[in-house]
Amino acid sequence: MSSDPSNETLVAQLNKALGLEMRAEVMYAHYAAYVKGINRLHLKPYFEAEATESFNHASMVRNAINQLGGEAVTVRDETPILHTSDYQVILQEVLKTERLAAETYHGILELVTDNEELHDILEQIYFAEVRSVEELTQLI
Numbered sequence: 757m758s759s760d761p762s763n764e765t766l767v768a769q770l771n772k773a774l775g776l777e778m779r780a781e782v783m784y785a786h787y788a789a790y791v792k793g794i795n796r797l798h799l800k801p802y803f804e805a806e807a808t809e810s811f812n813h814a815s816m817v818r819n820a821i822n823q824l825g826g827e828a829v830t831v832r833d834e835t836p837i838l839h840t841s842d843y844q845v846i847l848q849e850v851l852k853t854e855r856l857a858a859e860t861y862h863g864i865l866e867l868v869t870d871n872e873e874l875h876d877i878l879e880q881i882y883f884a885e886v887r888s889v890e891e892l893t894q895l896i
């Protein structure tokens with residue numbers, strides 16, 4: 757299967773998404789710990805839930821890579837996670853992350869033309885990222 761060039765492109769893009777999910781998980785866990793001020797009351801549980809969601813997305817993508825006969829990356833996307841306790845800066849960082857995730861899954865969906873099950877799984881993740889972008893745009 758891995759000799760199929762179109763499959764290789766798909767696996768490479770799924771690995772990019774997996775790296776982003778692993779980065780997002782760490783980012784949300786970090787900001788849940790460090791966010792300060794009155795907004796911590798809302799943002800800590802929100803970030804914790806998003807960390808869990810990123811973990812679950814990573815699991816789904818990892819399983820997909822495995823089923824395609826590919827090897828999943830074990831290292832997160834290397835984009836640094838900005839350390840801050842300022843919720844406004846945090847929300848901007850989070851929005852950037854979610855926008856990139858949505859774009860990445862949108863691109864991947866275009867590659868999945870002959871596997872309905874995989875398309876459905878990835879579409880669900882894509883919709884979740886779009887919902888996050890919409891929610892964050894309301895918060896900022």
Ligand SMILES: [Fe+2]
Nearest residue numbers: 777810813857
């Ligand atoms: Fe995600």
